[in-house]
């Protein structure tokens with residue numbers, strides 16, 4: 282392992298990297314188990330934000346002056362870092378966006394321009410609203426048909442039903458790699474290969490996978506992969522759309538403005554090449570640069586080490602949770618990430634969340650932007666604890682004690 | 693007791709707790725004591741949908757004072773409803789319409805009534821005031 286030159290997984294040292302973890306709320310040590318919603322940031326990223334605005338701030342791709350060059354170089358270096366990390370074939374296949382949501386909307390609009398009435402798009406029943414609504418809007422605009430792969434009680438895609446839905450009218454399959462409310466890891470490699478057999482393209486919503494597992498877009502052979510910077514230890518307001526060059530080249534631009542053009546006249550405008558064609562206007566320069574820093578931070582480690590620790594945490598928490606009478610885990614796929622969603626008989630998720638909060642434990646409650654999943658289970662919502670590699674078993678022990686207290690008060 | 697005296701009474705009751713969990717235990721107790729809403733009254737026109745928990749409200753005017761009944765599927769929300777009802781029930785609509793619920797802030801429950809909080813309580817308070825305003829109109 283030493284030969285790889287990667288940083289050793291040392292939990293105590295890792296926690297030192299994240300200043301937000303060292304604080305108290307309501308007089309209690311903060312226990313942050315809402316990593317599925319957003320992650321905390323390492324000092325390395327915070328310092329980079331500070332440095333950018335203190336020393337390097339300038340607009341990119343336009344100034345001849347020193348600072349503009351510097352900012353441009355760093356912005357493009359970050360694109361390269363991300364391309365390398367995802368193993369994209371070309372750096373210009375990395376498009377900076379606001380986040381997962383914008384990435385999906387971009388594809389729904391631009392790729393959608395290539396679709397026709399009657400074309401079919403497949404999503405799954407466990408998608409985040411961000412991977413449902415843009416497709417519904419596209420269907421309304423163009424007259425495409427949205428098909429939904431059902432899930433079983435364990436919270437897994439029913440694979441045979443997926444195969445049934447695929448046909449030569451299928452133009453796009455858009456599925457999450459990992460479900461944010463259930464934690465299920467979908468068999469995306471198999472799904473991508475099947476979709477390609479009927480000539481469909483595949484978009485992977487990577488919002489919940491980039492921070493947990495190694496992504497190799499060429500090995501996966503996905504056509505699009507989208508994620509948000511803030512969930513992978515980077516800033517909010519920045520994200521990435523990876524797309525295969527050939528497809529991105531065929532797609533018309535998403536928004537018009539500065540930077541995305543080669544020449545503008547009132548008669549005709551010619552568009553810039555990739556990736557600029559899809560980056561209209563002044564982008565989130567600091568965000569893009571610091572997302573690169575977040576990826577650098579993550580890449581010091583063997584991601585398998587982080588993943589292993591996260592799964593240990595999830596197993597540990599699940600075992601302890603199951604000792605509570607009347608507690609039900611929602612999402613019981615054998616292949617799961619470090620997300621544990623649950624409900625408790627006789628206690629509303631909102632009440633549990635409030636009482637955990639007052640004891641210093643941050644969890645998410647509600648439908649997690651996946652209302653169809655809640656409708657499927659006929660529940661109003663869940664309590665969700667989602668762990669990152671900087672969380673500890675001691676924190677889980679405290680969380681379990683806090684939950685015990687909450688449930689006792691509520692019943 | 694005036695509407696404001698009732699608010700001060702609630703603030704006093706909470707002042708003995710310095711631990712948040714004790715405060716919430718008291719809120720839960722208040723919620724449990726609240727007269728349960730008639731199942732038959734849990735109708736669509738009485739529901740106030742929150743993103744996380746739901747609230748049902750029934751407001752009526754007897755020509756002199758307002759009457760409120762309300763319920764929620766979440767017990768903490770219900771406890772706060774119980775406090776609002778204690779303050780507003782049997783009050784003249786003119787008084788309710790101009791009332792400022794300072795007790796919520798002073799007890800430290802502001803977050804539950806902030807408009808972004810998705811528990812339906814903020815909308816419930818608005819609806820209570822609206823009902824009172826309509827009653828004032830009826831009288832006028």
Ligand SMILES: Cc1ncc(COP(=O)(O)O)c(C=O)c1O
Pocket residue numbers: 317318379380381382383409411412457459460461486488489509650
């Ligand atoms: C699976 C999934 N998709 C999409 C999103 C949307 O991400 P963002 O709000 O950062 O655009 C999320 C965020 O919760 C998510 O978990």
